[in-house]
Amino acid sequence: MAITKKELWQAVLAQAQLSISQANFATWFKSTEIVSQEGNWVTVSVPNSFAKEWLENKYGKTILKILHSLDEGIKEVKYIVGKTELKTFRKTPAVSLQEIGQLEFQEFKIDKETNLNPRYAFENFIVGPFNELPQAAAWAISKNPGFVYNPLFIYGGVGLGKTHLLEAIGNEVIKNFSQKKVKYTPSEKFTAGVVTSIRNHEIESFKSKYRAIDVLILDDVQFLAGKEKTQEEFFHTFNFLYEKNKQIVLSSDRPPKAIPALAERLRSRFEGGMIADIGYPDYETRIAILKVKSQERKIEFPEEVLNYIASNIQRNIRELEGALNRLTAYQKLNNQPPTLEVAKSLLKNLFLSPAKVVTPKKIIQAVAEFYDLREKDLSSSSRRKEIVNPRQIAMYLLREELKTSYPFIGRKFGGKDHTTAIHSCEKVLKELEINENLNDEINLIKQRIYNT
Ligand code: ADP
Ligand code: MG
Numbered sequence: 001m002a003i004t005k006k007e008l009w010q011a012v013l014a015q016a017q018l019s020i021s022q023a024n025f026a027t028w029f030k031s032t033e034i035v036s037q038e039g040n041w042v043t044v045s046v047p048n049s050f051a052k053e054w055l056e057n058k059y060g061k062t063i064l065k066i067l068h069s070l071d072e073g074i075k076e077v078k079y080i081v082g083k084t085e086l087k088t089f090r091k092t093p094a095v096s097l098q099e100i101g102q103l104e105f106q107e108f109k110i111d112k113e114t115n116l117n118p119r120y121a122f123e124n125f126i127v128g129p130f131n132e133l134p135q136a137a138a139w140a141i142s143k144n145p146g147f148v149y150n151p152l153f154i155y156g157g158v159g160l161g162k163t164h165l166l167e168a169i170g171n172e173v174i175k176n177f178s179q180k181k182v183k184y185t186p187s188e189k190f191t192a193g194v195v196t197s198i199r200n201h202e203i204e205s206f207k208s209k210y211r212a213i214d215v216l217i218l219d220d221v222q223f224l225a226g227k228e229k230t231q232e233e234f235f236h237t238f239n240f241l242y243e244k245n246k247q248i249v250l251s252s253d254r255p256p257k258a259i260p261a262l263a264e265r266l267r268s269r270f271e272g273g274m275i276a277d278i279g280y281p282d283y284e285t286r287i288a289i290l291k292v293k294s295q296e297r298k299i300e301f302p303e304e305v306l307n308y309i310a311s312n313i314q315r316n317i318r319e320l321e322g323a324l325n326r327l328t329a330y331q332k333l334n335n336q337p338p339t340l341e342v343a344k345s346l347l348k349n350l351f352l353s354p355a356k357v358v359t360p361k362k363i364i365q366a367v368a369e370f371y372d373l374r375e376k377d378l379s380s381s382s383r384r385k386e387i388v389n390p391r392q393i394a395m396y397l398l399r400e401e402l403k404t405s406y407p408f409i410g411r412k413f414g415g416k417d418h419t420t421a422i423h424s425c426e427k428v429l430k431e432l433e434i435n436e437n438l439n440d441e442i443n444l445i446k447q448r449i450y451n452t
Contacts, residue, residue, distance in 0.1 A: 045082030128285030156278030159318030
């Protein structure tokens with residue numbers, strides 16, 4: 001007995017799911033179905049033109065291969081945009097896409113108990129090569145909190161999805177294990193909590209509140225830098241939870257090593273589990289993000305407009321959203337999507353803001369490029385002047401621009417002693433007082449650091 005269209009497509013979905021990440025699967029395969037099978041042809045209905053394009057171009061081969069393996073007669077697949085409405089395209093667990101539409105531009109209701117925002121889910125988190133590892137780790141944790149990677153430490157630059165991913169873990173855990181206590185806390189809030197509870201002699205109740213948690217999510221731990229009392233409190237909470245196999249998830253704008261003024265024992269705890277970084281999204285993923293987000297806003301922007309945005313904003317997903325919001329406002333006022341020309345003028349000043357994400361690597365790269373050296377020359381032990389000077393400048397910039405510790409700087413340059421780092425920084429500072437050329441040189445290097 002031949003299987004029905006529905007069964008056939010179910011089988012395809014089941015197999016496709018194995019080779020495609022969960023978030024991408026949810027994004028592109030929701031609300032698809034086989035509408036007809038005639039001769040060698042199968043026609044698949046998809047909810048909109050974005051999904052059509054992605055299924056055709058990106059997953060077309062996989063889909064055809066699976067279909068062919070199930071039914072040798074099938075030689076070709078056609079995709080049509082069906083009657084299924086946009087709002088049923090994807091479904092968020094915490095909140096439906098329909099609600100997202102209604103709530104656009106409004107904040108979602110943040111849960112008082114967990115402090116989680118239901119807007120952040122795995123289903124609306126786009127996965128690409130730049131964030132695949134942290135996403136996979138986050139997903140694994142939400143299925144089995146406390147037992148896979150503990151702690152999970154996610155780091156990356158501003159606006160690249162750390163908070164989104166952290167909160168998605170929390171929301172997913174609640175969905176899977178309704179009895180688990182989850183808490184999302186920005187580090188500044190944790191610090192404020194410690195300070196207030198000490199002042200009000202409530203530190204014991206503060207402690208017990210945090211120790212009752214099953215999944216503790218602490219965002220932006222770089223803000224614990226220099227806060228000794230808070231670090232100490234967190235260290236004990238961490239140990240308490242960790243020993244009970246409770247899950248701890250942390251984020252930061254840099255790896256634990258690069259957080260200045262972080263107690264060594266806390267640093268080594270942070271490094272004790274899984275560390276995963278979020279890089280910069282590639283062009284293809286930036287386009288995908290823009291498409292999904294325009295869908296959420298129920299607007300179909302011209303292709304060239306999306307391409308224009310994706311070419312100009314490369315390092316910040318929040319800025320991609322910001323650009324879309326401006327264009328969405330235009331669309332609402334004028335009842336038509338902006339043309340490329342309009343988009344250009346609306347977004348002009350947005351693109352002029354300098355890139356804000358600076359990392360040690362970027363500084364070292366910029367210095368090496370500027371002096372036409374290889375990066376590894378800078379961390380070598382060569383004492384040749386044409387290497388020593390740039391090395392000292394790179395160390396100085398790490399100190400000035402990132403406020404990194406001297407031991408960290410020493411380690412970054414091939415495991416040198418922190419006294420070498422101190423000496424280098426002092427030497428550059430002194431030289432700057434008498435040598436104007438050096439000042440110009442350093443400014444040029446800074447331009448490279450901030451504008452690439
Ligand atoms: P960070 O905490 O790293 O500064 P956020 O998590 O706040 O960044 O992300 C900034 C914005 O970009 C948020 O609105 C978030 O939903 C969105 N965003 C980030 N990464 C993704 C992604 N991979 N897919 C979809 N949206 C994303
Ligand atoms: Mg954040």
